[in-house]
Amino acid sequence: MKKILxxxxxSLLIISCGQNSSKSIEKIIExxxxxxxxxxxxxxxxxxxxxxxxxxxxDEAIASLDTVKKLPLVTTIMAKDTLFNHYLELQGNVETxxxxxxxxxxxxxxxxxxxxxxxxxxxxxxxxxIDDGGLSQQLSQVEVQAQxxxxxxxxxxxxxxxxxxxxxxxxxxxxxxxxxQNAVNQIKRQxxxxxxxxxxxxxxxxxxxxxxxVVSAGQNQVIRxxxxxxxxxxxxxxxxxxxxxxxxKNVEVYFPVLGKTIETKVxxxxxxxxxxxxxxxxxxxxxxxxxxxKPNLTAKVKINDYTNEKAILIPQSIISENAEGxxxxxxxxxxxxxxxxxANRVVIKTGKxxxxxxxxxxxxxxxxxxxxxxxRSVKDGQKVKIxx
Numbered sequence: 001m002k003k004i005l006x007x008x009x010x011s012l013l014i015i016s017c018g019q020n021s022s023k024s025i026e027k028i029i030e031x032x033x034x035x036x037x038x039x040x041x042x043x044x045x046x047x048x049x050x051x052x053x054x055x056x057x058x059d060e061a062i063a064s065l066d067t068v069k070k071l072p073l074v075t076t077i078m079a080k081d082t083l084f085n086h087y088l089e090l091q092g093n094v095e096t097x098x099x100x101x102x103x104x105x106x107x108x109x110x111x112x113x114x115x116x117x118x119x120x121x122x123x124x125x126x127x128x129x130i131d132d133g134g135l136s137q138q139l140s141q142v143e144v145q146a147q148x149x150x151x152x153x154x155x156x157x158x159x160x161x162x163x164x165x166x167x168x169x170x171x172x173x174x175x176x177x178x179x180x181q182n183a184v185n186q187i188k189r190q191x192x193x194x195x196x197x198x199x200x201x202x203x204x205x206x207x208x209x210x211x212x213x214v215v216s217a218g219q220n221q222v223i224r225x226x227x228x229x230x231x232x233x234x235x236x237x238x239x240x241x242x243x244x245x246x247x248x249k250n251v252e253v254y255f256p257v258l259g260k261t262i263e264t265k266v267x268x269x270x271x272x273x274x275x276x277x278x279x280x281x282x283x284x285x286x287x288x289x290x291x292x293x294k295p296n297l298t299a300k301v302k303i304n305d306y307t308n309e310k311a312i313l314i315p316q317s318i319i320s321e322n323a324e325g326x327x328x329x330x331x332x333x334x335x336x337x338x339x340x341x342x343a344n345r346v347v348i349k350t351g352k353x354x355x356x357x358x359x360x361x362x363x364x365x366x367x368x369x370x371x372x373x374x375x376r377s378v379k380d381g382q383k384v385k386i387x388x
Contacts, residue, residue: 074374084311098227202227
């Protein structure tokens with residue numbers, strides 16, 4: 001207030017002087033006396049300089065006597081060593097290697113379906129049967145012939161061992177028996193194709209073709225079977241992370257639909273770089289979590305690619321950049337009892353970011369008081385008032 005009153009007083013003085021001397025200036029201008037005009041100008045410039053010197057002295061006196069200084073108000077945060085885990089964020093879908101659709105190996109009528117949707121089955125269990133078209137009867141006939149051929153061969157073998165009969169009779173009996181046995185095995189293999197069995201233990205997810213339908217070999221989908229005990233997420237990772245993402249790395253998987261997050265690990269890293277997008281595959285194991293996690297469920301995958309046990313993290317919003325491209329922030333020093341300190345500009349080098357925070361690799365030390373709020377309104381070396 002004192003400073004404002006002083007300025008007003010000096011301004012009134014200048015106006016008053018100008019009014020008293022205005023007539024003489026007008027008189028000189030009317031006389032068109034160049035020498036007088038130049039002399040008057042020199043006089044006015046001298047008065048202006050004198051007033052400026054007086055204002056400077058008054059301002060210095062006010063600054064020395066004013067006990068309430070108008071200092072920038074700031075808040076500070078303390079730099080401290082923190083465990084910093086950086087995560088690479090990717091997208092992926094839940095998959096399982098035991099999720100298949102079963103097709104018939106033989107054409108015919110689907111005479112029987114032994115399971116229903118949601119039923120648990122074990123490996124090798126009979127799921128459905130197709131009409132064999134008379135193969136069962138053929139098998140019975142061939143088995144009878146095979147049994148006769150075996151009996152003939154056994155008798156001929158005993159005779160041959162006793163040196164009775166000819167060798168050709170023995171070889172004919174042996175050949176006939178082997179041929180009949182091969183015929184039996186062949187029909188059995190064909191009959192095996194008339195049944196659909198579970199290739200692994202799991203749950204019947206869908207019975208696609210109803211009992212009584214005509215199916216064609218390799219054409220009609222019959223049953224889908226799923227095992228949720230070995231699910232995983234396969235995602236593509238850019239090749240620049242090939243050294244930092246390895247088997248056993250920690251992974252956070254978030255399922256937006258379920259609103260759940262699980263922690264797991266990288267269980268397999270691909271050994272091939274895709275030349276089209278310069279990426280490699282990473283496989284992350286996923287537990288079934290009580291059956292709520294299912295194949296093709298969308299997930300957000302965060303893989304830990306960097307860890308610093310003694311990192312200094314600061315908000316990105318308090319970092320500025322100069323014309324040379326150097327990043328800097330301000331720290332305070334010399335704080336007194338009134339929480340007045342000096343702001344010092346510090347050039348820093350930053351590393352990885354995570355959310356709103358950024359890692360400071362160089363420039364800050366553990367225990368530094370960093371200006372947070374008000375950081376962009378202070379100057380290097382300026383006194384500031386710390387609120388916190």
